[in-house]
Amino acid sequence: MHGYTGKTLIIDLSSGKVTEKEMGTQSYFEYIGGLGINSKILLAEVDPSVDPLGEQNVLIFGVGPLVGTLACTANRTDVTAKSPLTGLLGTTNSGYTWGPELKFCGYDHLVVKGKSQSPVYVFIDNGEVTVLDATHLWGRDSWDTIRTIKNELRDKEISVACIGVGGEKLVKFAAIENGFYGAWGRTGLGAVMGSKNLKAVALRGRKDVTVSDPDGFLESLHEMRERIMSHPTYNPWRQFGSMLAVDIYYALGVLTGYNQKEPLGEDFIESMGRENLLKYKKKSIGCTACPICCAHWVEIEEGPYKGLKLKGIEITSTMDFGARCGIRNLAAIAKATELFQKYGIDCSTAAGSIALATELFQEGIITGKDTDGLELKWGDEPLIFELLRKIAHREGFGDLLAEGPVEMVRRIGKGSQEYLAQNRGLETNSRDPRTRWDVWSFGFLINARGGDHLRVQSPAENLRESAPEGEYFYELSPPEKVVARIDIFHDWKQEIFDFERNTVSIPHMAAWCQDLMNIVNSLGICIRPPVLHSLGPTIYSRLLTTLTGIEFSPEDVRKAGERITNIQRVFNFKAGEKREDMKYGPKFYNMPIKGRRLDKDKVDEVLDEYFRVRNWDPKTALPTAEKLRELNLGKLGSNLAS
Amino acid sequence: MTAYLGINPQLCTGCRACMLACSFTLFGVFNPSKSYIIIERNEEEGTFDIKFTSRCVPCDVCAKYCSHDALVYIERE
Ligand code: SF4
Secondary structure: OOOOOOEEEEEEOOOOEEEEEEOOHHHHHHHOOHHHHHHHHHHHHOOOOOOOOOOOOOEEEEEOOOOOOOOOOOOOEEEEEEOOOOOOEEEEEEOOOHHHHHHHOOOOEEEEEOOOOOOEEEEEEOOEEEEEEOOOOOOOOHHHHHHHHHHHOOOOOOEEEEOOHHHHOOOOOEOEEEOOOEEEOHHHHHHHHHHOOEEEEEEEOOOOEOOOOHHHHHHHHHHHHHHHHOOOOHHHHHHHHHHHHHHHHHHHOOEEEOOOOEEOOHHHHHHHOHHHHHHOEEEEEOOOOOOOOOEEEEEOOOOOOOOOEEEOOOHHHHHHHHHHOOOOOHHHHHHHHHHHHHHOEOHHHHHHHHHHHHHHHHOOOOOOOOOOOOOOOOOOHHHHHHHHHHHHHOOOHHHHHOOOHHHHHHHHOOOHHHHOOOEOOEOOOOEOOOOOOOHHHHHHHHOOOOOOOOOOOOOOOOOOOOOOOOOOOEEEOOOHHHHHOOOOOHHHHHHHEEOOOOEEEHHHHHHHHHHHHHHHHHHOOOOOHHHHOOOOHHHHHHHHHHHHOOOOOHHHHHHHHHHHHHHHHHHHHHOOOOHHHOOOOHHHHHOOEOOEOOOHHHHHHHHHHHHHHHOEEOOOOEEOHHHHHHOOOHHHHHHHHO | OEEEEEEOHHHOOOOOHHHHHHHHHHHOOEOHHHOOEEEEEEOOOOEEEEEEOOOOOOOOHHHHOOOOOOEEEEEEO
C-alpha cells in the first residue's frame, strides 16, 4: 500500500490489549482518511447515545494519506470522539509534527478504547507499543509533562500529545495539547482522554511513506506548491498569519465583543490589530512540510509579562480574550496562551464561559456569592487568568465555568439563557451573524461538531462588501475572474454563482464548502486560506491517485466529502440532535446589534433549501433513502428506520 | 564550478520540508530518519540547528524546498 500505511492501531486500556487492523482500499476510496475514516470508525464503534466520559466512548486519532509526504501542509491530525461538551460528534484538528510521526510509526489511525485503572501514557516507538505508568505525571501541566516524557525517553525529538490538569479534571472543554504550543482544542476531547486515565501519547517513527508514482506525485506536488505560493494571500499570511484577518473583519464592521453584546470600537483595533503583533514577533515557525509557516515565535520584552516567550498570538485567542472578554493588550494574549496551553483547556470555550459569567454578573443575574467573591469585569487581565486557573482545577466558581456556557445557564436559570452566545454548544471567533449574514455564519447551523466557524468556510469570499440587510439567500460574489480560478465544478458553479446579480447562493455554496472542508481534513492538509482558496478536488484527485495508486476522479473526491457529511449527520441524529435543535444561540435572535437580529423564519427557509440541495428530509434533517443509496450508504438507512 | 549550501539557522522555521525532500530524492520514500540533512528542534527557544550527515554531497534539493531562505544553494565558477 502506498501513501497509506493501511494499518489502524487499537489500544484497549481496560484489557491492556493492543491490536492492529488492516483497513481495506474501499474504505480509503470512500472516506479518504483522517476525519473521514475517523467518522466512519466512530459511527461503527460507538453507540451515539453513550456517556461521552464513560468507558464506551472511543478516542480516535487519524492522519490522512498526504501526511508524512512533502505535500504542502500535510501534517494535520484529526481527533474524533463523542463530545462531552456538545453531545455531538466531537472533532478537532491540529498540525505540527505529531501526525507525520504517527505515519512514520506505521499507522494511519490510533483508536483508544476503554479506561485504564490508573494513569498511563502510551509510547509508540516505530511500531512497538508500550503502555507506561503515568502516576508521576498526573497533576502536572502539559509543558512539564512533555519535558518529563522527553527526558525519560531520552529523545527531545519525540512528538507528544498530552492532557493538562483540565483533561484530568474532566473540564468539559479540555484540550489535548499537541506539543508545547499546539492543541486539539475544540469539543472537549481532552476530557475524553482524561476519562480514560490516558495522560499522553508519545511517538517516534522511522518507517517509510512510499509513493505509487513518484514522478506523477512530484508533478502534482509542484502544481500544489505553485498554486499556494502564487496565491494573493500567501505573502500576507507569511507575515501576519491568522492575525491578518483581525483587521479585515474589523474593517467590514462585523466584529462584536463583550460576550457578543456590542460592536467593537477603535480601541480594539488600535491595541489588537495585526500591526501590534510585529512588536513581539521574532520569527516564523512552521508545521511539517508547510511553505507558509504562519505561526509566530513571540518574545515579550517589557511590562508585566516580560520574559515570556512562546509560539503563539493567533486570531482565535485574540478574539477569545480580546473581543469576547475585553482584554486590550496583545502581550496579555501571549500570557493567556501560556496558561490555557499549560492547563490544557480550549481557549474559545474557556473565554466563552468567562465572558458569559461577566455579562451575567454585570446584569446582576449572578453576584459575588456565586463567584467566590470575585467582582467580574471586562478586560481585567489578572482576574481572567485567575478564572482560567479555577476552571482547569474545577475550584469553587471554576467548577461551574468548567461545564461550559450551555450547562452554566441551565444551572443558573433566572433568564440567563437569553445571554447565551453559543450556537449548538460552541462559540465562534466573534464575526457576528447579525452584522453579516453569509456562508460563514450559515455554516454555524450545519457544522457537524456544533456551531463554530471552522468547518464551513468559503474559498470564494467577498470580504470587501456585504449583502444588503435582510437578504438571507445570497451573499455577494467576488469578481467573476477571481471565481474562474477557483476549482469548483462547472455544474456547481452554475447553481452557486449569478454573475449578473453578483451573488452567491448560500445554501448551495454551504453544501460545497462543507464537503470540501471534510476532504481537506481527511487528506490531512491545512484549511488556511492560501491552501483552501487555491486548491480543490481536481488537484486533490491527482495527488491521491499518484500517491496511493488508487484511482480517484475529482468527482470521487467530492463525493467522499459528501459521504462524510452524511454519516456525520447520521451520528448526530442518533446522538439526539433534531432538526429543531439546528439554531443559533438565543442572543442572536433576540438581542439586536446595530439594530439587527436574525429572523428565525428566514433562517429556517435557508436551512430548508440547504436540505433540498442535500436531498435530506427537511423534517428530520436526515438523508433520504435515495441519497444514502447514491452514496453507497444504503445499509445506514435500514438502521435509521429501526 | 563549486557548489555550496549557505545556511541561515535563524531563518529556519522547523518545517523539515528539506528532510522530506532529501529522503525522497535519495531513496524515493518520505522518511526523515533517512535524510542527510537534519533539523534539530529547540522547541522552547524557538530555534533550530541545521546539521548534515557525512554522506551529504551538497545538491540543491533541500534548498529548493526551503521557503524561508534558511538554506540557499550557491554555485561559483
Ligand atoms: S499554514 Fe500555519 S497552521 Fe497551516 S500547516 Fe502551515 S504553519 Fe501549520
